[in-house]
Amino acid sequence: MDGARGGVDRVFAALGDGGRRSLIEAVATRGTATATELAAELPVTRQAVAKQLTSLADAGLLRATRAGRETRYEVTPAPLEQAVEWMVSVGAAWDERLAALRDSLARKA
Amino acid sequence: MDVEREIIVPEAPDEVWEALIEPARLEEWFATEVELDARPGGEGVFRWGDGDERHAVVRELEETERLVLDWDDGGSVAIELEPVVEGTLVRVVESSPEFAPALELRGLALEAPAAKPPTPGEKTAPPEAALAWTALAAA
Numbered sequence: 320m321d322g323a324r325g326g327v328d329r330v331f332a333a334l335g336d337g338g339r340r341s342l343i344e345a346v347a348t349r350g351t352a353t354a355t356e357l358a359a360e361l362p363v364t365r366q367a368v369a370k371q372l373t374s375l376a377d378a379g380l381l382r383a384t385r386a387g388r389e390t391r392y393e394v395t396p397a398p399l400e401q402a403v404e405w406m407v408s409v410g411a412a413w414d415e416r417l418a419a420l421r422d423s424l425a426r427k428a
Numbered sequence: 429m430d431v432e433r434e435i436i437v438p439e440a441p442d443e444v445w446e447a448l449i450e451p452a453r454l455e456e457w458f459a460t461e462v463e464l465d466a467r468p469g470g471e472g473v474f475r476w477g478d479g480d481e482r483h484a485v486v487r488e489l490e491e492t493e494r495l496v497l498d499w500d501d502g503g504s505v506a507i508e509l510e511p512v513v514e515g516t517l518v519r520v521v522e523s524s525p526e527f528a529p530a531l532e533l534r535g536l537a538l539e540a541p542a543a544k545p546p547t548p549g550e551k552t553a554p555p556e557a558a559l560a561w562t563a564l565a566a567a
Contacts, residue, residue, distance in 0.1 A: 406527055410431045413520050417435040419457035420447060420518065424439045426456075427447075 342371050343380060346392050353389040431522045438515040445492040448507055472497060502526075 345361070346352045354369035361368070372392050376383045381392040437444060447453040449466035459474040465486070472484040487504065488496035496506045503524035510517040 402526070406431060406524075409522055409524075410433060413431065413433040413522065416457055417433055417518060417520065420444075421435060421437050423453065423456040424437050424444060424447060427443070 339371055339375060342368070343375065343394060346372075346381060347394045351391050351393045353386070353391050355389060430527065431520075433520045435518050436512060436514050436516065437518060441492045441509040441511050441516045444509050444516045444518060448495050448509075449489075466495075 342357070345357055349356070354365050354372055357372075358365035358368045369390075372381060372383075372390070375381045376392065379397070380395060382395045383390050383392055385391075447457065449464065451462040451464050454462040454464065454474075460477045461475040462472070464470065464472040466489065468486055468489050470486045472486065473481065474484065475481045483500040484497040484505075485500075486495070487498045488494060488506075492509060494506065494508045496504060498504045501524075503522065503526075505520065505522045508519045508521075510519070
């Protein structure tokens with residue numbers, strides 16, 4: 320039952336880092352963004368931004384499309400939905416466990 | 429943001445408590461295989477039939493009242509027992525540091541404009557994001 324978590328581990332790893340989280344927020348706020356656009360307004364180099372954007376795209380959190388010489392990114396909601404589904408599955412697992420606890424106690428009585 | 433569940437069972441808290449701390453009893457409802465050193469700082473290993481395995485440390489233990497386990501992935505679970513007229517109210521609260529950002533980002537992703545061209549000089553990052561960026565740049 321807790322195995323449901325396996326599929327979203329990479330999403331959580333990506334979200335666990337404050338910088339990457341901010342990057343997703345910045346892309347989400349704009350709709351779409353390139354490394355150059357984001358670096359122009361933030362205190363980091365274009366290279367640092369590009370590297371993080373690539374790893375977020377690898378984790379499936381951003382979708383990359385080529386736009387001339389730049390890569391344009393947008394947020395993909397699906398992996399985040401999976402993260403929410405994981406929360407739902409944690410709740411469902413507890414429903415099952417508590418029902419099993421109730422049955423176990425009833426057998427002892 | 430936590431996952432919370434409650435159930436009321438007819439047994440008294442001390443009877444329910446045994447089912448929370450004795451490995452053989454835990455194997456009847458919590459996991460397939462359980463090792464648990466039920467004292468503060470004691471370690472626990474929980475294995476499920478699907479191959480999943482979670483390790484925990486007992487953070488708090490108040491007999492017949494409250495058991496808190498810290499999972500090695502940063503999350504925790506608190507199980508509290510409260511005597512009620514019908515028996516015992518069992519309340520479970522499972523927390524994970526990842527729950528809140530997952531929900532928050534999902535909200536942002538759903539609200540994101542489909543394809544908005546950047547406006548020069550437009551402010552794109554809230555102040556807290558800028559702070560986190562500084563941390564990223566230093567890394």
